[in-house]
Amino acid sequence: MTVLFDDYDLRGKTLKNRAVVAPMTRARAPGNVPTESTVRYYGQRASAGLIVTEGTPISQQGTGFVDCPGIWTQAQIEAWRQVTTHVHDLGSVIFAQIWHVGRMSHTSLQKEGAAPVSSTDRPARHCSAFGYDAHGAPNFVPASQPHRLAIGEIKAVVTDFAQAAENAVAAGFDGVEIHGANGYLVEQFINAAVNDRHDQYGGETVENRVRFALEVVDACIARIGAERVGIRLSPFGRLHDLGDFDGEEETFLHLARALNERDIAYIHIMDQASRGAPAMPKGFLEKFRHLFQGTLILAGGLDLAKANQLLNDGTIDLAAFGAAYIANPDLVERYRHGWPLETPDQTRYYGGDEHGYTDYLPYSGIAR
DSSP states (O other), X not given: OOOTTSOEEETTEEESSSEEEOOOOOXXXXXXXXXXXXXXXXXXXXXXXXXXXXXXXXXXXXXXXXTOXXXXXXXXXXXXXXXXXXXXXXXXXXXXXXXXXTTSOOGGGSGGGOOOXXXXXXXOTXXXXXXEOTTSOEEEEEOOOOEEOOHHHHHHHHHHHHHHHHHHHHTTOSEEEEEEOTTSHHHHXXXXXXXXXXXXXXXXXXXXXXXXXXXXXXXXXXXXXXXXXXXXXXXXXXXXXXXXXXXXXXXXXXXXXXXXXXXOSEEEEEOGGGGTSOOOOTTHHHHHHHHXXXXXXXXXXXXXXXXXXXXXXTSOXXXXXXXXXXXXXXXXXXXXXXXXXXXXXXXXXXXSSSTTTXXXXXXXXXXX
């Protein structure tokens, strides 16, 4: 029987177990540069087989949260190298999630107060970025109206993703996970309810709508190799004003085929049913698994029993856990021994100091 505690070969990298720390925005890197606290935070969770970092913006244009650690400057590269060295010393593998939020940003985060960019010029309704309010304080603010990317500007963003991948490898990461989920820029092209273009990146055909995603993947492969490139997708997700559209299942199955041909390191599926979205259609994950023969990771609503069932069935290869890893840095060992789990303080998810970040301790038998 295959279970969470078994090791796994990820393209030549041996994972000591099949547990993955899912990417989680924490917004604790002043000036977008990782700190000693960042090093400590990821080191505390290095009992996982694979760590995927919080979303790491590829450029200032790609930011949507105050104080998220980026990967576009030399100072950021050098700071991340302290993280990767520490995690490797503790025997784990670590990928950087490279991120462009697209329209889920605010002018206060953009260079010279420019508009965010997207596949569309329509703003995300009733959605917030974590920017600066009218008093200059970090706060949730309405997402600004975006600028629709022109063709040449799209090419520039693709190049930014590729450069971020190269920078991540220079920082010691084992690879990158392209953030193609949760209603951010890549998915703003994929989702036909958002993408209202009428050019080669437009919403009329599946091939057009996935073109940007595949160009980003191909550009990253060209820089660092397919074995170092993963991508996160959220089929049937509804975060950040995504809508349903005709051919939604076929769109993601088309991506499964195309990514299988590229032989990338993995696909990481985020099941947003745990976040209030409709459940993925019955049998969809199995269809996706059939078309994509590489490593498949699933996140969203998993516990040990669900993870072990899916692993043993061969539906997935690795199981990712998000909020559970915030409050339980030793989650694998808690699962292994049946120790109780702590509940994270949601008021301390974003921003702040060490409280709710690095002060969650391994299990000691003593109540917190």
